[in-house]
Amino acid sequence: MALSGLEIYKLLPQTNCKDCDYPTCLAFAMKLAAKQASLSDCPHVSEEAKAKLEAASAPPITLVEIKAEGGEVKVGNETVVFRHEKTFYHKPGLFWRLRDTEDLEELKRKVADADAYHVDYVGIDLYLDGFAIEAVSGDPETFKNAISAILSISKKPLILIASTSDIAKAGLEGSDGSRPLLYAADGENWETMVEVAKQGDVPLAVRADTLDELADLTQKIKAAGVEEMVLDPGVHHYLDSLQQLTTLRRLALKKTFRPLGYPIITFPGANEEVDETLLAAEHITKYGGLIVLEEFNPASLYALLVLRQNIYTDPQKPIQVQPGVYEINSPDENSPLMVTTNFSITYFSIANEVDGSGWPGWLLVTDAEGMSVLTAWAAGKFDAERIAKDAKTFNVEEKVSHRKLIIPGHVAVLSGELEEEMPGWEIMVGPREAVDINSYLKAMWTK
Ligand code: SF4
Numbered sequence: 001m002a003l004s005g006l007e008i009y010k011l012l013p014q015t016n017c018k019d020c021d022y023p024t025c026l027a028f029a030m031k032l033a034a035k036q037a038s039l040s041d042c043p044h045v046s047e048e049a050k051a052k053l054e055a056a057s058a059p060p061i062t063l064v065e066i067k068a069e070g071g072e073v074k075v076g077n078e079t080v081v082f083r084h085e086k087t088f089y090h091k092p093g094l095f096w097r098l099r100d101t102e103d104l105e106e107l108k109r110k111v112a113d114a115d116a117y118h119v120d121y122v123g124i125d126l127y128l129d130g131f132a133i134e135a136v137s138g139d140p141e142t143f144k145n146a147i148s149a150i151l152s153i154s155k156k157p158l159i160l161i162a163s164t165s166d167i168a169k170a171g172l173e174g175s176d177g178s179r180p181l182l183y184a185a186d187g188e189n190w191e192t193m194v195e196v197a198k199q200g201d202v203p204l205a206v207r208a209d210t211l212d213e214l215a216d217l218t219q220k221i222k223a224a225g226v227e228e229m230v231l232d233p234g235v236h237h238y239l240d241s242l243q244q245l246t247t248l249r250r251l252a253l254k255k256t257f258r259p260l261g262y263p264i265i266t267f268p269g270a271n272e273e274v275d276e277t278l279l280a281a282e283h284i285t286k287y288g289g290l291i292v293l294e295e296f297n298p299a300s301l302y303a304l305l306v307l308r309q310n311i312y313t314d315p316q317k318p319i320q321v322q323p324g325v326y327e328i329n330s331p332d333e334n335s336p337l338m339v340t341t342n343f344s345i346t347y348f349s350i351a352n353e354v355d356g357s358g359w360p361g362w363l364l365v366t367d368a369e370g371m372s373v374l375t376a377w378a379a380g381k382f383d384a385e386r387i388a389k390d391a392k393t394f395n396v397e398e399k400v401s402h403r404k405l406i407i408p409g410h411v412a413v414l415s416g417e418l419e420e421e422m423p424g425w426e427i428m429v430g431p432r433e434a435v436d437i438n439s440y441l442k443a444m445w446t447k
Contacts (some may be wrong), residue, residue: 016107104121112154144171162183205231208234233264240278321348350434359437364396410432
């Protein structure tokens with residue numbers, strides 16, 4: 001748990017020498033507690049106090065990074081139990097589980113399909129994060145070949161599922177040049193798995209049936225030299241998932257219980273009695289770090305990716321699109337010109353309606369700091385001056401030969417001011433809802 005200013009002060013020399021550029025040790029302690037100063041600014045702090053302060057300032061959930069040529073997945077470093085307290089930082093990685101007993105050509109075909117899966121969601125590219133490959137064969141060479149086959153098609157990060165250290169070692173040889181997660185150390189094999197993880201400098205998953213056993217294992221593994229770990233508490237139902245994963249998050253954050261302060265890996269499809277997509281959705285919301293799916297089903301994956309995107313969006317920073325003039329359905333100089341804000345959902349609502357209606361059109365998207373129309377107007381971020389300025393910045397006069405601008409019906413009040421700001425332009429008040437754009441244009445737009 002983070003130390004208060006007074007607790008930090010007790011660990012400082014208390015000489016008020018000012019060498020840290022603060023007038024007193026207490027002032028420095030307060031800045032340290034607020035994370036606005038660095039401990040290294042005090043040259044007189046003792047080694048013992050330094051160790052205590054550094055331990056207290058370490059993240060309660062260790063950051064774990066797995067990567068490959070084509071990307072990386074970082075999980076951990078979360079600071080809150082509930083998203084509304086601040087935000088969640090590192091999106092859980094979604095992986096598809098494959099097996100090394102698969103025919104290599106079939107394996108490549110599957111990987112190519114999943115690797116190519118990309119979907120655009122309000123301007124954000126969503127995709128599967130990587131592959132988990134399991135050594136079902138029990139043969140190191142077969143495992144290595146399967147990994148090479150995957151890497152010949154995809155550059156995404158990997159999770160290597162191996163039950164013995166010799167197979168794990170072969171897996172790391174096969175994935176040379178990347179940094180996979182090694183899964184998993186347990187009560188039986190942890191000592192040899194630790195050696196393989198250390199040799200490859202890769203993170204290690206730890207599996208146990210109870211939280212006590214997990215905590216016991218992580219302490220032993222840490223003492224043996226592996227810092228980056230991922231926990232598998234073996235949850236396969238809705239209720240035990242909720243209980244165990246919430247307990248882990250609370251122990252890590254509320255009690256600063258370091259032995260369980262690691263990201264969590266889950267396998268929501270391991271139990272045939274539960275709906276994999278539903279359980280994966282639960283793990284996205286509470287509190288999976290790496291989620292390994294049995295099935296690659298684009299429809300389910302899309303739902304999970306969108307859910308993840310929404311849960312891991314900072315509630316104080318709306319998703320935005322780039323301000324500018326957007327073309328819809330190949331517009332020309334006679335096409336209608338509409339204006340809106342750069343809040344993604346607003347933009348896509350309008351763009352999709354215009355696109356679906358078949359009308360060619362220009363959409364001027366102003367910089368309203370990612371707020372929706374009414375919110376931006378109320379906050380003074382979508383006013384006549386700003387619209388006129390962006391119309392000029394993005395050269396709308398060169399796009400259209402007419403001088404008509406359609407504003408959202410919700411801000412009809414801006415029409416008078418806008419006509420003053422944009423002399424020679426006719427300001428038309430559009431519909432309040434995007435869904436009415438087609439009927440509005442049919443009734444009001446004359447070329
Ligand atoms: S340098 Fe250290 S001892 Fe000196 S005032 Fe700052 S905190 Fe206190």
